[in-house]
Amino acid sequence: xxxxxxxxxxxxxxxxxxxxxxxxxxxxxxxxxxxxxxxxxxxxxxxxxxxxxxxxxxxxxxxxxxxxxxxxxxxxxxxxxxxxxxxxxxxxxxxxxxxxxxxxxxxxxxxxxxxxxxxxxxxxxxxxxxxxxxxxxxxxxxxxxxxxxxxxxxxxxxxxxxxxxxxxxxxxxxxxxxxxxxxxx
Numbered sequence: 001x002x003x004x005x006x007x008x009x010x011x012x013x014x015x016x017x018x019x020x021x022x023x024x025x026x027x028x029x030x031x032x033x034x035x036x037x038x039x040x041x042x043x044x045x046x047x048x049x050x051x052x053x054x055x056x057x058x059x060x061x062x063x064x065x066x067x068x069x070x071x072x073x074x075x076x077x078x079x080x081x082x083x084x085x086x087x088x089x090x091x092x093x094x095x096x097x098x099x100x101x102x103x104x105x106x107x108x109x110x111x112x113x114x115x116x117x118x119x120x121x122x123x124x125x126x127x128x129x130x131x132x133x134x135x136x137x138x139x140x141x142x143x144x145x146x147x148x149x150x151x152x153x154x155x156x157x158x159x160x161x162x163x164x165x166x167x168x169x170x171x172x173x174x175x176x177x178x179x180x181x182x183x184x185x
Contacts, residue, residue: 010066013165016086017165018066019082020082021070021078021079022079024065024082025081028061029138035054037122038050038056043125080149080152081148083165087155087156094161100151100154103147110136110139111136111140111141112140114133114134114139114140115133119133
């Protein structure tokens with residue numbers, strides 16, 4: 001994905017760091033059943049209110065990577081998965097290994113098929129379709145994220161840009177404030 005498209009989505013460097021938070025990853029991950037419920041609500045509430053519910057979920061999905069603070073550590077699985085996704089989206093500029101790319105595309109396809117099945121089940125109310133779609137989506141997404149964590153591990157030292165994503169500037173100002181606070185306490 002080119003940088004212009006990422007900017008349109010508002011996914012700048014700071015947002016990506018925040019998205020690497022466990023709170024962001026796991027609350028976003030848990031949103032799928034809520035989206036299906038919002039769609040399903042058209043049965044009881046009608047489409048105008050269901051669309052409002054879907055809109056609320058969409059706003060949450062946009063806000064999610066922005067509301068949680070960046071993690072203190074980037075070595076946890078969820079943080080590495082998010083950083084790997086960022087590496088993968090940059091593959092047109094810095095190529096990634098073919099095997100990782102093939103796996104990522106395959107697992108994305110699986111998650112996408114599951115998502116469509118779940119959507120179908122929510123629109124034409126069918127609990128078995130929603131369950132099957134949710135299971136396929138989660139399996140595909142978890143496998144995709146696992147590939148992304150491995151991709152980040154492989155690529156983090158392949159380009160200076162990737163190394164910079166998790167570096168914390170070392171300066172005297174922060175250390176002096178910390179030392180002053182320790183002496184005062």
